[in-house]
Amino acid sequence: MNDLESFQLMDQDDPLQHFRSHFHHNKNEIYFDGNSLGKMPKAVIDQLKETLEVQWGKQLIRSWNEKWLALPTRLSEKYAQFLNADPSEILFGESTSVRLYQVIYALLNSGKYLHHLITDNLNFPTDHYILQGFTKNYKGTTLTRLNYGQEIRAELDMLKDLIKEKPGIICLSLVTYKSAYLYPMQELNQWAEAQGALIIWDLSHAVGAVPIHLKDSGAKVAVGCTYKYMNGGPGAPAFLYINNTLGLELDNPIQGWFGHQNPFNFDEDYTHSVGLERFQNGTPSILSMQALEAGIDLSLAAGISAIRTKSITITTLIKKAVQKELEPFGFEFHSPHESLYRGSHIALLHPHAWPITQALIAGNKSVPKIIPDFRPPNLIRIGIAPLYTQYESVWWLISRLKELGSTHSNLNFSAPITKVP
Ligand SMILES: Cc1ncc(COP(=O)(O)O)c(C=O)c1O
Known part of the structure; x- marks a missing residue:
């Protein structure tokens, strides 16, 4: 050397x-651990200081209208540039695990996909656990976990054969957590689509590290965390992407008030929001979202x-x-x-x-x-x-x-x- x-x-x-x-x-x-927890952008300190002292400390409830209600949308607008998707297809909040559960439940309920779940041995444990939960809690759902016999890379022929044999809902990590294998997303999306199946991409190890083209690659659903390469901080809000055509056909299984068409009307009955906001559940975590914005801004500038x-x-x-x-x-x-x-x-x-x-x-x-x-x-x-x-x-x-x-x-x-x- x-x-x-x-x-x-x-x-x-x-x-x-x-x-x-x-x-x-x-x-x-x-x-060398920014793939697990990214470093803290210095701007977070001032960002949070302002949020704490002025927005929360002084302005209190007024800050919802003055600042906070617009924050999730602003994050989606910025993030759309990393995902190459429309801002209206991206939602922030919750953890990756919760988002994965929520969207799989919605897909199963939609009647559009067979109730076969597929993943492989390269995927992250939380994805496995969430999928395993469906075989217990959602009657008639099967799960196949493909094992390549090694952990470095996917064997695409095996994966494609399985998707063809059991078309349904597949969950893969675009960049795998152990070896960093990067799947050919477009090729697999096209294959899945041709079989009447759909792939949910976990982008946790990919976003902010590799170019992602959700729209062009034909991706329909993706989730991911923001505390790795996006430097959003511990427990930073996850994101959910659902392609507009599909998203507007799905129902959120968690009918929280922030998913209501008019949350501040305080109606007794639930009417879902017209857009992807229907997948919001409860009050967004504003402090974490504020911290995340500093990280997003740095990656965007680079x-x-x-x-x-x-x-x-x-x-x-x-x-x-x-x-x-x-x-x-x-x-x-x-x-x-x-x-x-x-x-x-x-x-x-x-x-x-x-x-x-x-x-x-x-x-x-x-x-x-x-x-x-x-x-x-x-x-x-x-x-x-x-x-x-x-x-x-x-x-x-x-x-x-x-x-x-x-x-x-x-x-x-x-x-x-x-x-x-
Ligand atoms: C691929 C992948 N998915 C999900 C997660 C974490 O999910 P959550 O946001 O639920 O903690 C991680 C964490 O390292 C991960 O590597």
Whole structure:
């Protein structure tokens, strides 16, 4: 690998480098976990201060009309640029899990799709759990969980065969949480459509990291969280996308007052809103939405194309360094090799992944703390968040992994007790 100086030069040439100063950073610490919880944009502090002191503290209930009722719509307008969809097709609020449950329930009730649910072994646990719940709680629903026998990539022929055999409602993560495999969304949407089936895309690991073209790719439904690459903060509101033609034919199974056509008429009976707002449930979480807006604004200013270019450059650099320098020390590149099929994180397998991760996080006098994340039993994930990840950090990471790979038998960290989300 080249020396530290050449990586520092790449930082100097990085067109996104000035975005880093918009985030809070800790001294002597390198963060590679923006794919789990994104860093805090500095603007959030002022944003929330204003919301707390003026909007809530002073203006109180008046702020609903003055500021808050317009906020979810404004977020949808901004987000439409990342999803390449119409703002009227995007709704903020709740968690990804709740949105997934809500929309699957609505699709099953619609009578438009057979009650076969499909997912694969690459999907995130909450998606599996929500789908499993339907086989218990929604009579006549079946679930097939396709197992490719490995966790790096989907086997598209197997997946297509299953969709053809059991057309219904399929749920996939556009970028998978372990290996960062990126599905060919358009190809699969077209296939599903031809079989009378529909794919729900979980975009949690994709939005703000890879270009997404919901409209052009023929996607009908998508959900996702906003606290990863969008830097929305812990528990930031999730989003729901339903294509306009379908969305206006579905009923929200949770008939809360914010989904009512006229919530402030306080009618006794429910009439759903004319637009996708019918999928709103209760009062939106304004504080979290305010925090999220600062994150969205930064990604919008950078542009997804520049973000993707830097992400590919860095993940490719890491891939080459792993092959050349880390494989002799027992590390295995566990993400797709082609950037076309890879999101913005890298998975490394190592039989001693846990103590190595702990040693990275601990740092020492001569090396900074390096924070990746660990997924049991033996996976280290390295998240690249182009708005603040530096090339120099990649040099430190590879150098430190090389050192730890050759000395791991001396590491003394107890086994993992809890799983970090
Ligand atoms: C693919 C995927 N879906 C969903 C979630 C989380 O869902 P929720 O917003 O319900 O916490 C995560 C969290 O890491 C995820 O990676």
